[in-house]
Amino acid sequence: MRTRNDHSTMRRLPLAGAALTAALALATGGALTATAAHADPAGGGWVRVAHLSPDTTSVDVRLTGLAGGDLVSELDGVAYGAVSDYIEVPQGTYVVSMVPSGSPDSTAPMVRQSVNILSGQPVTVAAYGRNAELDTKVFSDDLTPPAEGQARVRVIQASTTAKAVDIATTTGVPVTQKAKQGTATGYASVGAGPWTLDVTSDPATSTTRTSQAQIDLAPGSVATLFVLDTADGGLTVKPVVDSAGVGELPTGGIQTGGGGTATEHVGVGNLAGVGVLLLLGVLGATALQRRRAGGATGAR
Template identity: 50%
Template structure:
């Protein structure tokens, strides 16, 4: 595979198989992660919400991301050198309206943003803001993250379709049970409960297909991002939203966190698996 196009994917491949059973992932980089924080604090601030940021545009170079308050314009936090496939940890913010701006990595503070979007953070909620699509048609979208706890022994997952290779994608288990049908680029499915464990998933789009292995821990909530690979295929990047029952949001799992993790033993899927995810 030629991974020179996506250095972050190359780094992930070099890392090898790492299951999504970790509860706290490494930050994007020392500069990219908010100082001393990879997860929301244990003491929940009822007047605050959580925001995390993702770079899901395969041909957009690394960017610096700035989050500023609309009222007053002050920068609350900044992520530097964010590349394709990076998803930041959650940052706790006071409820309010913010501007998310992306500029070329290393650009001065006065540089014109590559793209800018306004997002509202509500108290007690978690939000993912992601840039996706090709550079020529770069878009930003906010996704509401639902951290409702799963039943004992189960996990909750959803899927966000961010591939630029196909306008729609189907994702099924190796046993043929549907996770998503005709998921459109830039869209998110609802959340569904599944038995915790290892899963082998088949991805099918227009003229492109691939497989991916993921692992989800009991009590966890996970977002599965459909991304492009350097050799023109599809893959799934699992991002941990919350690690345990009733937990506040966790830090994101970056591209070294195991989205190409291999599992030797995949449990058989129950017949009614994920019946209501759409």
């Protein structure tokens, strides 16, 4: 995040120097890098919450500091299958608690999970399982961008009716095999674009059931596929974007509804437009200076 002094320095940067910077980027085929707001968490990390218990009603979620119990964030009416945006917090230990929606502040939490936030590390805190055996787990998220034209996906298996599932595209590309309840798989790179997935419960652990789900993966994105139960006892997949691409190029960090922490890359095509505008500005300023100099000479 730039300070006011940084902005004033930028305003004093000569226009010709800015044009030269753009021209150099174009000549080398490179890209300028602009850091978005909140790109530097100042030693902090990110946490988000997922409600993955099918027979648990909507909940209110509170994030508090372990030391002192100060309220950091509060989410109301979080329903089954909902995954919050990432919340940026300083490094430290926090407590995620859940109570039924609308409960008074004195209500004892049905879920209480401590989570240690490390510098630069995003995590997902999930409540999963049937209400009678509600459990929580902290998953570490890896938002490393994929290669150009690719997307990275992983699976969090939260179905309570399938002990393990296999997921593959209808074209035969495997996404995961034997993903167990309450676990997160590693990340796999797949081609960006729309996919139809076959979700099959592992016949070795439960009655075989197969369902289909539609996903559409943007180039450069990182996504988590949450396996959930349907009301009729089937399986479904909810894709959640963890890190979204900017334009046609990948980002370098987290994109959330409240403002990204990504490093945005301006492509060569955009730089060409910027370079033209800067060059026109330089030529216009030079012409104006010449006219003024000529007028001053004539006045003498």
